[in-house]
Amino acid sequence: MPTLPLTLAVITHNEADTIARCLDSVPFAAEKLVVDSGSDDDTVAIAQAHGARVVPQAWLGFGAQRNFATSQCRHDWILVLDADEYLTAELAAELQQRLPELMASATPAAYLRRSTIYMGAPMRWYRPAVGEQLARLYHRGRARWSDARVHESLRFDGIAPTLDAPFNHTNNPTLVHKQLKVLRYAELKCRDWLDKGKPVRMWQTPWVFALAFLKDYLFRLAFLDGWRGFMIAHTAASYAVYKRMRYYEMVNNPESVARAGAQLQAHGLDR
Template sequence: MQTFPLSLVVMTYNEAHTIARCLDSVPFAAEKLVIDCGSTDDTVAIARACGARVIHQDWLGFGPQRNFAQAQAGHDWILALDADEYLSPALVDEMTAALPALLVSDKAAAWLRRSLIYMGAPMRWYRPAVGDRMARLYHRDRARWRDVRVHESLEFKGPATELKAPFYHLNNRSLLEKQLKVLRYSELKCLDWNDRGKPLRMWQSPWVFVLAFFKDYVLRLGLLDGWRGFAISQTAASYALYKRMRYFEMKHDPDSVATAATALRRHQLDR
């Protein structure tokens, strides 16, 4: 397949089970770059076997790590994927047709559509999981990731185009892994809140779970995906409530920050 002056950039930590599929799904990238923060499994060896250049960087937080990664890329146009994401064959065809014009244009980015695979199958109705619109293809001189520990998003200046075919996200291989991710992301979000001095609004907490569940299960059509929709809505609502309770604890017991960091390291969840 023809290649284009484009860098596929992937951040990894113990992703041996997914990294090959991710890298192999982008056959048109002239460069495949993996930024690894200390994997203890075969991630690095597999990435190199797939033709990727691997750079080690201790974990900086999601936004800073992505900004570090794009600075290491050999090309200005970057496709950013997570290790548990991969392009569909339809998107490969669409991108190879669109890239010749896009790469010489004044566009800052391209919106891609992400579809979620949850509990072993694609979600069919739940709106955030069906065609989630994300800026993942961009020119690095016209865009930068928000400098936050978690829930980073790409900020760019200039016009953007949009591609229609999906790329896929294997959300988590089990609910256990999802719950562990909720704990880790909550801690990172609370640390960001703490840095900004976000005010406590615990009076909202009794309603947070109910309203978050209603939004995802009813308004976002989770109920049409059956028990999988119930599970994903419950997890989202629990995350919304738990991070507020954890932030309350963090403000009232500052020593809990160090205690939690020790626990996360013990369970290898500190990135």
């Protein structure tokens, strides 16, 4: 298959189960780059076997890690995927057709639509999991990732087109994976709040769960996806509450930051 002057960039840590599918879904990329933060499984070997150049880099936080990956790419145009994401055949064909014109323009970036597979099946109605638009294709001279430890975003000026076909996200293969991710993401978010000196507003907490749950379950149509939708809405609401409780603890018991970090590190989550 003809290649295009594009780098596929993936950041990894222990992604042996999914990295091959991710890399193989972008056969037209002239370069495949994996930035690995100390995997102790077969991630690196599998990535190399599937055509990727692997660069080791200790964990910097999501935003900084993506910016580091950007600096290591050999091409100005970059497609970013997570290891548990992969292009559909329809999106791969659309990209091959539209990329030459896009690359020749002054466009800073493009949005891709993400479809989520949850508990082994695609979500059908829950709005953030059906056609969620994410800026994942960009020119590195015209866009940059925010420096957030978690929930980073691509920053750029100008208008960005949206491609039609989706890419797939195999979101958390089990509820255990999801709960561990919640702990990790909450810790990273709270550290960002701590750095910025965000005020503690525990008085909001009694209302947060109900409002967050209703937002996802009713207004984002999770209820139409049955019990899987209920679980997604419940997990999101629990995450919203836990972040506030954990931040309260960080502010009122500063030594908990290091102690929790050590506990998360012991389970491979402090990265």
